[in-house]
Amino acid sequence: MKLVKTVAELQAIVKETKKAGKSIGLVPTMGALHEGHASLIKAAHAENDFTIVSDFVNPTQFGPTEDLDAYPRTLEHDCELAEKMGADVLFVPSPKEMYPSRDMTWVEVTGDITKVLCGRTRPIHFRGVATVVSKLFNLTQPDKAYFGQKDAQQAQVLKRMVKDLFFPLEIRVMPIIRETDGLAKSSRNVYLNATERKAAVILSKALTKAKAAFAAGERDSAKLTAMVAEMIRTEPLSDIDYVEIYQLPELAPAEATITTDHLLAVAVKFGTTRLIDNVVLEV
Ligand code: PAF
Numbered sequence: 001m002k003l004v005k006t007v008a009e010l011q012a013i014v015k016e017t018k019k020a021g022k023s024i025g026l027v028p029t030m031g032a033l034h035e036g037h038a039s040l041i042k043a044a045h046a047e048n049d050f051t052i053v054s055d056f057v058n059p060t061q062f063g064p065t066e067d068l069d070a071y072p073r074t075l076e077h078d079c080e081l082a083e084k085m086g087a088d089v090l091f092v093p094s095p096k097e098m099y100p101s102r103d104m105t106w107v108e109v110t111g112d113i114t115k116v117l118c119g120r121t122r123p124i125h126f127r128g129v130a131t132v133v134s135k136l137f138n139l140t141q142p143d144k145a146y147f148g149q150k151d152a153q154q155a156q157v158l159k160r161m162v163k164d165l166f167f168p169l170e171i172r173v174m175p176i177i178r179e180t181d182g183l184a185k186s187s188r189n190v191y192l193n194a195t196e197r198k199a200a201v202i203l204s205k206a207l208t209k210a211k212a213a214f215a216a217g218e219r220d221s222a223k224l225t226a227m228v229a230e231m232i233r234t235e236p237l238s239d240i241d242y243v244e245i246y247q248l249p250e251l252a253p254a255e256a257t258i259t260t261d262h263l264l265a266v267a268v269k270f271g272t273t274r275l276i277d278n279v280v281l282e283v
Helices: 005-018 037-045 076-082 126-140 149-164 187-191 194-199 204-216 220-233
Strands: 002-004 023-031 049-053 089-091 144-148 171-172 238-247 264-272 274-282
Touching: 002 005, 005 023, 005 049, 005 126, 023 037, 037 049, 037 076, 037 144, 037 171, 049 076, 049 126, 049 274, 076 089, 076 274, 126 149, 144 149, 149 171, 149 264, 149 274, 187 194, 187 274, 204 264, 204 274, 220 238, 220 264
Parallel strands: 002 089, 023 049, 023 144, 049 089, 144 171
Antiparallel strands: 238 264, 264 274
């Protein structure tokens, strides 16, 4: 596996790879790789001739009071894991390399899809994600790009961007990978202390309960969200940002009585750590 730090070197590699007629799989990450990322890299390796993993803590998707400086950086471990999972290139650019000038072009997906859920408390987040992912798509020209279902809203926003901007690639969304007790794998889990870590299991428990109720025939969207919120509130360390339900794929307001696929998503703080999780209610 090659460690690449500059845009110019990456472009040269991509040019050669395309010339050789190879398909390219891209796994965009912010590093601090865990089993969730490993599953994306493994899938990219299985489905493409050449796999590029980007490892870049993207400053433009963090708000002024968010955890940009504290975000875990584990480059040595990331190299080992990416290589083990079959990556051919690990692209680790500096902020200056990705954003050479202060005046710049933004890519912004507008509408409810970026305003609801995380968009409400993180108003610039999806513009930063869409912009950096567009740059990565243009640099790597992938046939397929891999994202995790844990960031369900991000995946829908990026699908919409790909459709609207005619990016010639397929977005592959891979299932959430969980710890044995159900907690969704996240780079931010390392912020949790032992008590918070134990408490955070309530998220997957509550979502699993709602999914089971849905499978048993409960179709009232308000009852399903109330069930999840109520269960999360039984955990004294939890501080709910949202427990909400929206129609897939565009995150339009939920139907009162569910007849199409919906996303039931939560964002909850434990101490200073904000975690997200979700389930898809498939009809
Ligand atoms: O999901 C992430 O880790 C980031 O939002 C992404 C897609 C790598 C863009 O910085």
